[in-house]
Amino acid sequence: MREEGELHEQQLIERARRGDSIAMSQLMRDNYALVYGYLLKVTRDQETAKDVTQEAMTRALIAIRKFRGESKFSSWLIQIAYHAYLDELRKWNKRTVHLEEEPADKGLTEEEVIRNEQMNQIQSALAEIPEPDRSIFILKHEQGYTYKELAILFHLKEGTIRSKLHYTIKKIQRKVRKPDEELY
Amino acid sequence: MKNCTEFEMKIMDAVYGESEISEDCKSHLATCEACQSFYESLLELPAGTREEIAVDEWVVGEAVKAAMEITEKKNAFERRLFLLASLGLTGLGFALVLNGxxxxxxxxxxxxxxxxxxxxxxxxxxxxxxxxxxx
Missing domain, CATH: 1.20.5 (Single alpha-helices involved in coiled-coils or other helix-helix interfaces)
Structure with missing residues (x-):
């Protein structure tokens, strides 16, 4: 008999549709890092990211019968997570995200400090970018989604995805200072 | 004639593996400093730390529990509604027969x-x- 973890995603989906809680848990466990990782990037707050992950997973499991396999299950889940995140934003009635305290650079090499500095600059630049542009950049640059997948996910044309991505990159590039561009 | 924005988008496509970099784009890149700068800084843009994310069993467990409760409530409501509708229709049928x-x-x-x-x-x-x- 095969282990639960080895079951194919499609089988897990079928079982989850029939109300099998073990299959539901396994399916969500398999996609946890993806959903939580994405939400952590957009919210920049661990607790909020966990809350929205839970909400997104609940919504996905309730609606799993409606998943018809036209897109990848992970993309479908990210789409639900994106909408759950937007709802959360509306609930808080704020357009900017809470910035989490960055850890101190103690004990890091010079290279790591520079990288952290760059990451912070990117995060601050991203915080100023509206949705869905921010999510489009994160999913493309960090998760490697294709234009086609993003177009399906955000109900936009591929050309629009490209323009939005270009706009976001330009905005980030203006914000991110290279180490050798340091002002003296 | 294409402007830098168009070339930047082509460079972006190539960096993200959406398409191959075209010959006209290559020759433009060789002469345009602004596009070179765009290309280099896009390559240098860090993709973030890809740290291992541990599954939070509590989050998964609560999500499954909540989903099952909501589905059960919805199903129970639909069952009751179906039962009521069936009884109503049967009753209506009998009423119509009894009244000719x-x-x-x-x-x-x-x-x-x-x-x-x-x-x-x-x-x-x-x-x-x-x-x-x-x-």
Whole structure:
């Protein structure tokens, strides 16, 4: 008999549709890092990211019968997570995200400090970018989604995805200072 | 003649592996400093730390529990609604027979049997539309 973890995603989906809680848990466990990782990037707050992950997973499991396999299950889940995140934003009635305290650079090499500095600059630049542009950049640059997948996910044309991505990159590039561009 | 924005978008496509970099783009890149700078800084843009994310069993467990509770509540409501509707229709049928409206009841059933299938394509189409929105 095969282990639960080895079951194919499609089988897990079928079982989850029939109300099998073990299959539901396994399916969500398999996609946890993806959903939580994405939400952590957009919210920049661990607790909020966990809350929205839970909400997104609940919504996905309730609606799993409606998943018809036209897109990848992970993309479908990210789409639900994106909408759950937007709802959360509306609930808080704020357009900017809470910035989490960055850890101190103690004990890091010079290279790591520079990288952290760059990451912070990117995060601050991203915080100023509206949705869905921010999510489009994160999913493309960090998760490697294709234009086609993003177009399906955000109900936009591929050309629009490209323009939005270009706009976001330009905005980030203006914000991110290279180490050798340091002002003296 | 193409402007830098168009070339930057082509460079972006190539960096993200969406397409190969074209010859005209290559020759433009060799002469345009602004596009070179765009290309280099896009390559240098860090993709973030890809740290291992541990599954939070509590989050997964609560999500499954909440989903099962909501689904069960929804199912229970639908069962009750179905039962009530069935009892109501049966009661109506009996009431019509007892009051001498057998002819009306027969016409009603005929209407449902004949008209019902005509509504089915609309129901299926609507469901598909809803499913497409969720997919």
């Amino acid at each position: 409206y057998v002819q009306l009841l027969r016409n009603l059933y005929m209407g449902i049997y004949l008209g019902g299938p005509l509504v089915l394509p609309i129901i299926i189409w609507k469901r598909q539309q809803r499913g497409r929105d969720h997919a």
